Amino acid sequence: MNTNEHETEAVDEAVVPAKTTITIRLLDKIETTTSSNSVGN
């Protein structure tokens, strides 16, 4: 996980952003599983 780079924009008292945004970051290959946990038939 790399949560530092993509923090939710906090609402600042002094500078109120026009819109509260969230960052949805697709995981990199290396961060997703490589194990085989297939299901179904």
Add this chain to the structure above:
Amino acid sequence: MRLPRVKFEHRPHRYEDGTIRIGGEIYGIAAEIADPYGWAWTALTLMDGTRSLDEIIERLRLAHPELPDPESIVEQLAATRYVEDAAAVPPAGLSERERDRYSRNHAFFRTVDIVPRGHGWETQLRLKSARVVVLGLGGTGCHAAWALAAVGVGTIHCVDPDLVELSNLNRQVLYGEGDVGRPKAEAAVARLRTVNSDISVTGERRHIGSRRELDELIAGYDALALCADRPTGHDIRVWANRACAAAGIPWAGGGYNGPLVTVGCFAPGAGACYECLSSGEEARRHPGTPVDLGGPGVIATSAGVSGQLVAHALLGLLTGVPVPPVGTIQGVNLIAADHHVWVRHPPRPGCPVCGTRADGSEHNSMHRMTEIDAGRANRTRP
């Protein structure tokens, strides 16, 4: 979106630091949301298909009075691939029987789709209206045609000049012992109709011997599955490249060289064409190295992977779900688990098929790919 609901397959998990994992754990789908104040988590939890957007916003406001604009959080989440509309009604264009038959397709497309949808049957409907030519009904073509029929491509036309031989039965899944000596096109059509009687399957015993004949063959179709290796692999692929570009339709072509199985995925106006990729590969080879076209060795598994990859590429080309790797050749080496093929080269300047004209304009209009391109643009940040 009337009743937003987080898709079952994408249900979120919250880590101790508040970070949310959503979309499971598969590369290309899974994502994280930094959410130190719990706003997104609360919103996602409320999106269970029982509440309207307004109700969710109101509840989020009550739960987090410090959040100045809860509607913004809710709208952003509702616009992602992870959310569906629980109130959406299945389309009239699919019968109850079809919705039952394709229920696993529906769940698959829901999982991999990067565009938020309503009822989620949009991809199936596009397949139902799609018209595809499968050229070549050997090892690759049999599996490709079977997959396209099983998935529900509405119109499939199967073409091959040959008769079924005993030595085909080690890999050509559409034929049985009783078909030996019968035209492949005829046997394939009969078999495919038993796989799926809700679609239209036609065929003809025919040899395609020129570019012009290929032009005629694909007229009126939406895509070509090139599964023939005659006349010589390169000729037929060059014809396919040019004929499909001229017709403005996408195509996929697959094959194998022993254990190495590859599939090329091409669409007019999007990325490099087949000839640009192959000349790029030629330039990469040591000068004088002969091109290895392999021998006759093939087994059911390598033929199966080949045909399935062709079908899979075509599904993406026809619907944008999943987003197809246009302008590339990809493949697997069945004897080396760490060998993944992904051939990419830029379009050659001045290529008459995919290149850029002197005035900077592209050669082919890209009406069919508009939505796919839009999907790709969304890919990095759904």
